[in-house]
Amino acid sequence: MQDELTVARDAFRALMGSHPGGVAVITTADADGNPYGFTCTALCSVSLDPPQLLVCAGNTGSTLPVLAARGSFTVNLLHGAGRRAAAAFAGPAAERFRTVPWQPAPVTGLPALPQDAHATAECRVTRLTPAGDHTVVIGEVVHIQTHTPATEAAPLLYGMRRYATWPV
Template identity: 80%
Template sequence: MVTPVQGGLAVTRDVFRALMGSHPSGVAVVTTADAQDTPYGFTCTALCSLSLAPPQLLVCAADSGSTLPVLAARGAFIVNLLHSAGRRAAEAFAGPAAERFSTVPWRPAPVTGLPVLPQDAHAIAECRVTKLIPTDDHTIVIGEVLHTETHAPATDAAPLLYGMRRYATWPV
């Protein structure tokens, strides 16, 4: 039997952001494209594996962003897992939408044709959307992994991490 929790202090947006920001996460750029093949994308630290059979992962996308409606309409997306030299991509895709793809080299992925960031990502996963789960201000996007690639960066760069309001890596 579960006992309901009573009372407590309200957790504000800033307090919750500080809590989650104190826990480092890997950094990815999620990309997709509209029907005219105009690319869209956003920096993401809310990403995890979901199942092995079938291979699925989930990402959380802000409802206020420009990428989520395009991703939902296209029904597919790419997860670009960034290495430490990919910080420029992380920063570009966290900024204004108009500048994202003009500052970072990209190419079409082999299965979906969606944008891959080969100079900034150490691995990618091409995904087909299987479910969208709306929450309060984000949508959980579940994707079946259709194809993966691992890219060797020019240097032996470690995965890019973000936490405590800064980027970091662990030694390789």
């Protein structure tokens, strides 16, 4: 029986799905250099001094344990032409890096998606906090790289079960 003080999962999903957010792909790699990643809309800034951001990673996905062990990750902020990457990293794990071009990021060497992202932020994990079926990952930003001028790279958004591009 559902607790009367708790909303149903579908109702909460509909609520949050009606609030569009920017789309990012979070990437990392294991000790052997095998890349891992997932599509993320749960991303926000935390602090300017030091520069920190947070992402929320699903506890049952393959990326979180690798990210925690590695202690670092890359945030790839997707532009409007990055829908292919968003879809690939939301799909089966085995296909993610086969269909999307990537290269090592300059500081950490972790996967960066410069063709699909207008910018990347390389981060060092500073805290992992369990939160229900996800874990909040706070990372200190150690390097930022812009791939496409902001005037040419409208951010990719997701809401109401569809992608859209911010008008430029």
